[in-house]
Amino acid sequence: MKKAYLLLADGTLFEGVSVGAEGASIAEIVFNTGMAGYQEVLTDPSYYGQSVCMTYPLIGNYGLNAEDFESRKCWVSGFIMREACAYPSNWRCDRSLDEYLKSEGIVGLAGIDTRRLTRILRNSGVMNGILYSEGYEPTKQQIAEMKAYKVTNAVKTVTISEPKVYPTTAETQKHRVALLDFGVKRNIRRELCARGCEVTVLPAYTKPEDILNGGYDGIMLSNGPGDPQENTEIIENLKVLIKSGMPIFGICLGHQLLALSIGAQTKKMTFGHRGVNHPVKDLAHDRTYITSQNHGYAVLGETVNPDIARVSHININDNTCEGIEHLHAPIFTVQYHPEVKPGPEDTAYLFDQFIALMDEKKGGAQ
Structure with a gap:
């Protein structure tokens, strides 16, 4: 079995065995604390530009299947x-982790002390690194590129190029929803379709007038990768959509972009929130939920203008802003993932809340 390595920007070197494709890959190194859900992690566009360390020690034990791709x-x-x-066991499995990574050209590394790597990232913050298999040792130029690496043009890379319509899966259609694709996960669309919505997934840079003239009843802002402040065109488009009075629901990057569009600020977190057990408190109802999260940036709650919106949710662990609610328009957002793929189903009711706003x-209007 071939060896593989991870070289961090601070010079730390990890040696293990190669999994998946052979080669070299420069990326931002992050960790995810979920005990399950590695398939959803692999296919989540929010991880664009990042190599992911799973803290749970055994990965690939139930294989992968095409139905669960996000x-x-x-x-x-x-x-x-x-x-x-190497030998997954699950009745739904149609391929192994190694087979999938090879088919996607993704370099994998196993056999290292992931606890040590996680501790480094928690203490020093998210760090760049180069992951490479035996025979692909990095040159001085590649190491310099790794140290200077930054995730850019993320939304432009992951968004779709043409609109696509998905019919409702409920018995009757109640609403038409415009879902802006900043890096959308499929289960967001599935949750809406199951609640009587016809969903049109739109490219991230769709003009606001095309949305407002499209006959939609509500707008969904999806999750996605990268620095939210990079998306200046989208932020300006959202300012127009907010003024329309149309119901809007934002998740993750959608939450951050909506916050920026009303004048709030965002910051890059030290190591982010990535996992399926993050406690979030609903301030209005004094109730705490366990949530699925994947983000490296956060809205600064103290910068939300109290005349425009209020912070509706906070993270119990570090008090970061986990949601905002507009005071003068039917708009709310959350930083976490209520579509629960992977993760707990505690907050799926938020889709019902969005449906109620459209109702x-x-x-x-009638």
């Missing part, structure tokens, strides 16, 4: 784990 391809730059299971808006 997007059209694998978006991680590399995959790191303590032990890769109210449509009823008032």
Whole structure:
């Protein structure tokens, strides 16, 4: 079995065994604390430009299947784990982790102390690194490129190029929803379709007038990768959509972009929130939920203008802003993932809340 390595920007070198494709990959190194859900992690566009270390020690034990993919391809730059299971056991499995990584051209690394790597990232912050298999040792130029690496043009890379319509899966259609694709996960669309919505997935840079004249009842802002402040055109488009009075629901990057569009600020976090057990408190109802999260940037709650919106949710662990609610328009956002792929189902009710806003808006217009 071939060896593989991870070289961090601070010079730390990890040696393990190669999994998946052979080669070299420069990326931002992050960790995910989920005990399951590696397939959803691999196919989540929010991980564009990042190599992911899974803290749970055994990965690949239930294999992969096409039905559970959250997007059209694998978006991680590399995959790191303590032990890769070579012989998965699950009745839904149609391929192994190694087979999938090879088919997607993703370099993988197993057999390292993932606890040590996670501790480094927690203490020093998210760090760049180069993941490479034996025979692909990095040159001085590649090491310099790794140290200077930054995730850019993320939304432009992951968004779709043409609109696509998905019919409702409920017995009757209640609403038409415009879903802006900043790096959307399929289960966001599935949750809406199951609640009587026809969903049109739109490219991230769709003009606001095309949305407002499209006959939609509500707008969904999806998750996605990268620095939210990079998306200046989208932020300006959202300012127009906010003024329309149409119901809007934002998730993750959609939450951050909506916050920026009303004048709030965002910051890059030290190591981010990536996992399926993050406690979030709903301030209005004094209730805490366990949530699925994947983000490296956060909205600064103290910068949200109290005359425009309020912070609706906070993270119990570090008090970061986990949601905002507009005070003068039917708009709310959350930083976490209520579509629960992977993760707990505690907050799926937020889709019902969005449906209720569209019901109210449509009823008032009649």
